[in-house]
Every structure is written in C-alpha cells, then in structure tokens.
Amino acid sequence: MPGTCVIGLQWGDEAKGKIVDLLTENHDLVVRYQGGANAGHTVVTGGQTYKLSLIPSGILNPKVRNVITGGVVLNPPSILGEIDGLLARDVRVDRNMVISDRAHVIFPWHLEEDRLTEARAVSCGEAIGTTQRGIGPCYRDKVGRVNAFRLGDLFRPGFAERVRKVAVEKNSFLQTIAPAGDAPKLDAEKIIADYSGYGERLKPFVGDTTALLLDAVDADKRMLFEGAQGALLDVDHGTYPYVTSSNSSGLGIASGSGVPGSFYKRIIGVVKAYGTRVGGGPFPTEQDNDIGQHLRDLGNEYGTVTRRPRRCGWFDAVAARYTARLSGVTTLAVMLLDVLSELKEIQVCTAYEINGKRVETFPSHVDDLRDAKPVYTTFAGWQQDISNLTRWDDLPANAKAYIAGLGKILGRPVEIASVGPDRAQTMFAPGANWAPPTFVKS
Ligand code: GDP
Ligand code: IMO
Numbered sequence: 001m002p003g004t005c006v007i008g009l010q011w012g013d014e015a016k017g018k019i020v021d022l023l024t025e026n027h028d029l030v031v032r033y034q035g036g037a038n039a040g041h042t043v044v045t046g047g048q049t050y051k052l053s054l055i056p057s058g059i060l061n062p063k064v065r066n067v068i069t070g071g072v073v074l075n076p077p078s079i080l081g082e083i084d085g086l087l088a089r090d091v092r093v094d095r096n097m098v099i100s101d102r103a104h105v106i107f108p109w110h111l112e113e114d115r116l117t118e119a120r121a122v123s124c125g126e127a128i129g130t131t132q133r134g135i136g137p138c139y140r141d142k143v144g145r146v147n148a149f150r151l152g153d154l155f156r157p158g159f160a161e162r163v164r165k166v167a168v169e170k171n172s173f174l175q176t177i178a179p180a181g182d183a184p185k186l187d188a189e190k191i192i193a194d195y196s197g198y199g200e201r202l203k204p205f206v207g208d209t210t211a212l213l214l215d216a217v218d219a220d221k222r223m224l225f226e227g228a229q230g231a232l233l234d235v236d237h238g239t240y241p242y243v244t245s246s247n248s249s250g251l252g253i254a255s256g257s258g259v260p261g262s263f264y265k266r267i268i269g270v271v272k273a274y275g276t277r278v279g280g281g282p283f284p285t286e287q288d289n290d291i292g293q294h295l296r297d298l299g300n301e302y303g304t305v306t307r308r309p310r311r312c313g314w315f316d317a318v319a320a321r322y323t324a325r326l327s328g329v330t331t332l333a334v335m336l337l338d339v340l341s342e343l344k345e346i347q348v349c350t351a352y353e354i355n356g357k358r359v360e361t362f363p364s365h366v367d368d369l370r371d372a373k374p375v376y377t378t379f380a381g382w383q384q385d386i387s388n389l390t391r392w393d394d395l396p397a398n399a400k401a402y403i404a405g406l407g408k409i410l411g412r413p414v415e416i417a418s419v420g421p422d423r424a425q426t427m428f429a430p431g432a433n434w435a436p437p438t439f440v441k442s
C-alpha cells in the first residue's frame, strides 16, 4: 500500500497537523521523521484543541501506531511532558507509540548553546530567530559524530562516564560564547540522574523503528508521514541560513524515516491560502501593514511553540511552486481559506523582479531573495463567510477561482480546502481520486 506524505510548502505552520489528524483514520501508522520540539502541530476536534510537538498527530486515534524515527531530535523532558499532558486528557499513549533508539537526544548544553548563540547573533543583526529548543546544536553534534548521544545510548553501559566527559567540553565551550558572567555551569551528575530517570520512563516506547517500518512496508501497511516545519526551512534547499537544521522538504522523508522513496506515491503539499513566517530571514510578500495585521488577527497567527506573532503576507507562488516541485507534491491542500473572506482583492506573487530582471524561479541565495520585489496577480475576493460550508460545490465562485488559480500556478490539483480549524471544516474536491475520511462530506 503506497504511503501518504504531508509536507508544508511554506515556512511552517501550514496546518499540517490538521491534515494528518484528518487522514489518520485511513492509515495504520503515522510517522514523524525529522525536526523536534520546534514543531507545534494543532489538532481541533470536538471542541477540544491539542497542541502536539514531538508526538505524531495520529495519536488522537487510538487504533493507529505512532512512530518517531531516528531522524528526529528528541528532548526527553519535552516528550515526557507531552505524554503526561495527553494522558491527563484521556488520550491513549502506550504501545501505540514507538520511538527510535537512533533518535538523537537534546541535552541542556544544546539548549544553552541555542540561547547564547541567538543572543549573540541578535546583537549583530544575524539572528535566525530559532525556537531555542536546541535543534541546531543537536543536529550539529549528530553530523559531527562527536559528543552526540542517541536515545539507545541512555541504556548502555558507559553512559554516565560519557556524560561526564562531554559536560567538561561543553562547559568550556559555553564559557567561550557566553557574555562575561553569564556562562552556565552544567552539572554532569544532575544531568546523569535526570537523563537516567527520563530513560527509565521512555524505555517502554523505545525500539528499532527502521526495522518496524520496513516490516510494515512488507506487510502492506498504510503509512502516513508527517512532515514538520515547511520546505522553505529545509537546511539544504530552503532560505539558508534562515532555515531549520533538518531536511523539512519532501526530500527528508526517506533519510529521516528509513523508508525508501519508491514506497510513497501520494505527497500532499499543504499551503496556507496566504503566507506566514516566524523568525528572521527574507519574506518578499510580507505585509508589514494593516493587511498583515488583518491576516494575523483573523488567522490567529501567533506561534504554537513560542507564541511569537507570525509575520504575515500574500501567497508566494514562486516559492510554493519551487517547494512543490522539490517535494514531489502530487496534490495540494489549501488551508485557512476563511481568513481571506473579508478581503475585496487578494494578491498572489507570481514572479519576482530582482535587480531589474523578472524571474519566475526561486533564487538560491538569500541576498537575491532579500532583493526580490514581488510581481502580483490580483484575484477577486468573495467577501462572505465560508467557515460553515462543508461541500466544495457550495464555495463561492471567487473562492473556487482562487483555489483553482493556485493549483494552476503550482501545477498540481488542489484536492483539499480548509475553512476553519475543526476537522469538520474541511472539504475534498469532487472527483478527487482517494477516499476522504468518513466524517468529511465531499
Ligand atoms: P502546523 O504546524 O502546520 O501543524 O500548523 P499550526 O498548528 O502551527 O498552525 C495552524 C493553525 O491554524 C492552528 O491554530 C490551526 O488550529 C489553525 N487552522 C487550521 N486550519 C485552519 C483553517 O482552515 N482556518 C483557520 N482559521 N484556522 C485553521
Ligand atoms: P511546524 O512543524 C514555523 C523556524 C523558527 C526559525 C527557524 C529555525 O509547527 O510547522 P529552529 O528552532 O528549528 O532552529 O528554528 O525555523 N521554525 C518554524 N517555523 N513552524 C515550525 O514548525 C518551525 N520550526 C522551526 O521560527 O525561524
């Protein structure tokens, strides 16, 4: 059974969590394969809101197996807090979740490094605006292969000894990057005690997820891959250096999960009907004005993880066409369409002007993107509330024209439209060649 993948095509927060939750019913496994607790995926169902960070958004369906693979960087207290929060709300989290023993572990030194590096970068105007969850430093140690720990290492002899050795090096490194008097002093013995305790609690969940997923492929199981962040934050192909530290485009699915690309055929590119970005870096279609504020107010555009106000702007079709191609997207989901409902006119960036030249391709260097002036195509608004609609055919003609326009520019069919946060506020295009979940009327 070919796998399904859910990939954000912008700078994250495209409402991937909603789509994953929605499609979970038609799958046996939901897989998180990159990123870490920098992700914040929201699921709204039955009047309840769940914010998931490391745990796959399939967790709300007790029949599904949720898998966190070796491509993820795991902060043990974060995931334990998340597990406890879900258990307290009577959500099942036990043998329905498996975490890879290959997942790299975030330690307090990663969090300190992220905080101190960002603080230094702010003072010279180069801050990435990270979520300060230790993501970059942990992936850096992973790739560096020195001073790194995988989850399985917590249960091996010699763990305490290695922590003592690494803590000495990390303390001396943190001294060099901290402002005078602000150097944190990490206590190795406390870290050993804390992480041994976390290990004990996490042990029942830990396993070899690569083997598990390859067996699931052989057993013809239906898998749903849940991307974190958005493709424009991909470390290799995004707006470097204003990116995250993993392959957050569709290209990261195989390496992060261990499931080869030939297995998945349906790749859903999730886009907001407009644009948002959290943190630093160029955003050509940003509207730092009343329109941006209108989108922020109606879309409740405040970070799920950090509560930072999200930067808002028009839909950038040059960027999204690039990431749709990069991610091998076969079908599109257009989210938060309702947020545009009051606007008389809606702009979509269909080309850039860079140094006086019109270009329709996404620049490889961030300086060129910073210089890019958007060339807009104007769509007529629909100016009516659409948040109560449940049938595609009932969408106003201008809303349908907007969706169709995005699909045409991106070169892929739009098969899902979302008009509100709830599961029920979703529609599937008539004739879409796959089964919508039972509670969504097409
Ligand atoms: P993710 O990180 O891609 O899963 O997205 P986030 O959860 O960070 O942000 C998406 C936000 O939009 C969440 O607050 C969702 O509840 C909300 N949302 C999802 N779909 C819609 C929609 O169609 N309309 C509106 N107004 N909100 C939506
Ligand atoms: P979800 O999965 C939006 C952004 C940060 C920062 C940059 C690097 O909810 O879509 P990091 O902490 O990863 O080193 O920060 O990436 N970022 C996200 N923005 N949604 C996310 O995840 C993000 N995860 C990271 O704001 O600009």
Ligand code: MG
Residues within 6 Å of the ligand: 012, 013, 014, 039, 040, 041, 042, 304
């Ligand atoms: Mg999010």
